[in-house]
């Protein structure tokens with residue numbers, strides 16, 4: 001079968017981790033995996049702990065940005081993000097129940113601790129979580145760019161500390177922080193005079 005990713009190589013029977021049956025491209029090194037083979041492999045695995053951000057693991061990967069066609073059915077495969085901290089995506093074909101991993105992506109899945117959780121990756125809840133996490137990360141980066149890394153880390157400490165206080169004290173402390181003259185401000189008076197229920 002011809003490789004639909006590089007359109008040059010051929011898919012040859014092969015294995016990942018010696019037991020996961022797949023077909024590997026002779027040119028780009030991508031792997032085509034049938035769901036049934038993945039499930040067989042999964043049965044032999046003990047659940048992994050998710051170890052996101054494993055330090056010091058460099059993986060030689062490529063990522064095909066363009067839409068990929070299933071080598072078997074010719075249908076356009078759907079892309080699923082792996083985690084929020086990588087742009088790598090797995091391509092999935094619903095018709096043939098098979099997936100495409102670019103070169104190195106299997107190792108990446110293992111490093112991220114999600115090689116045995118592909119069924120989760122294909123779920124809409126998981127993909128939604130990734131979108132939310134990505135939004136959170138990019139907003140945090142905007143904040144850091146705006147106020148600087150040192151200010152941001154101080155601010156985070158203050159925030160954690162504030163959230164450890166009772167609601168009543170928190171309001172008082174926040175107003176103390178932001179008011180120009182806290183002890184002469186009406187808003188502070190209101191909080192200070194508030195009688196406990």
Ligand SMILES: [Zn+2]
Pocket residue numbers: 003004005006007008009010025026027028029030
């Ligand atoms: Zn190829």
